[in-house]
Amino acid sequence: MKTKQNILSPKMIVEVWSDILCPFCYIGKRQYETALAQFADRNHVELVWKSYQLDPTASEVASESQLDYLVKRKGMSVEQVKGMLDNVIEYAKQVGLEYDLYNAVIVNSFKAHRLIQFAKTKGLGDAMEERLFRAFFTECKNVADLAILTQLGTEIGLDETELQAAFTDDLYAYMVNQDIQEARQIGVTGVPFFVFNRKYGVSGAQPAEAFLQTLETSFAEWRKEHLVTKLEIIEGNVCKLDGECE
Template sequence: MNTNKMQVEIWSDVMCPFCYIGKRHFEAALEKFADNQQVEITWKSFQLDPTLPEKEELDHEQYLVERKGLPKEQVASMLDHVTQSAKLAGLDYHFEKVITVNSFNAHRVIQMAKTKGLGDAAEERFFKAYFTEGLDIADGATLTRLGKEIGLTEAEVHDALTNEAYTGKVNRDIYEAQQIGVRGVPFFVFNRKYAVSGAQPTEAFTQTLDKAFAEWRTEHPAPLLEITEGPSCTPDGNCS
């Protein structure tokens, strides 16, 4: 964690459709934010359904009907609504392809990726794998291939899936979520003072970024140096 940057922590589950949409809305706000280089993002693990098996038993619609007890018509309407919301965010969801399995293994690999500065890349790749490509995010071979795509080695993915340290990291994030009152994801925490729950519109993230950063900057003022100028070179190659 870089103490010279304002922290934004995001609790998320890669099997959460609104987490991917929320990621896009937040990214749109961050792109327009003038001080975005002074913001550090940390992804945090959360499990919507830790009871899911590692092997597929039901397709996604059946899962929502049988495991969550929702009426079939309501599920069909809900999935259509989410698909359209995703499309507005530039995402292509295919729920008919989704392999509904336990996300814990994916979270362990994300925790490893975070140690290499690849947390955001891992989240992005796993979201796409789950919602667009219909890949099995509990399968070790699939996770290895996806991990290598973002820059991890096969040995690092194996370590993430076998080393209890990464299990502990996932569980700590989940416990921390419980302590701060996270009841659903995505859940964005800005400078440990403000939170945005759910895939809010981009404007909501912009407003919270502005408010949180203004307070953070007051607490962490930029150094003002009295500079004596002399001959120097700039990164664009100009020496004078």
């Protein structure tokens, strides 16, 4: 019997610099996912999360609300900040996200980024990013607390004992800092910042249509250099790696 199968091919890489404390990063993730779902060649695209810290000086102690933090940092009135938060909450609803910004507490995100870097080595970077976003924006969890981060990691399938390395092994801190340094080198000044095939940058939580257009443009160029070939295979008796012969 003859069949046709695609030979293995690389995937076009889409990188996104993000901080889990950034409300537009979670919204941008949803907008990108909406675009990807409409993209015919989505199986040949891989999303890679990159670390970025909006405020490296933030405390690891959960003692300051979003409202208080923004009033202090931006020098705006309470009413002005409330109006801004309400607008972001409404924007999130439009892409299916429920934000509880008034109860979310600002903390340092470095440990959470270490956990994301560890999860990436296990093929769970996107799942970890998603879980941390929901924990911060919807569940108002302290994403600087090691016990909470460990729980969130195990929820997506990471081994509890193994993932402690995320917080103790300097490798993962180094990976976070490398991403941040790379962001400076390519001129990232705000997040989310998407880079398609190292050629096209998209800044901010753009509409899904903008992401889709960039996917189509960048992938068309990438495809010219990475053609996917279909082999015609004549099926017969084989032995497999597990020792089974059929």
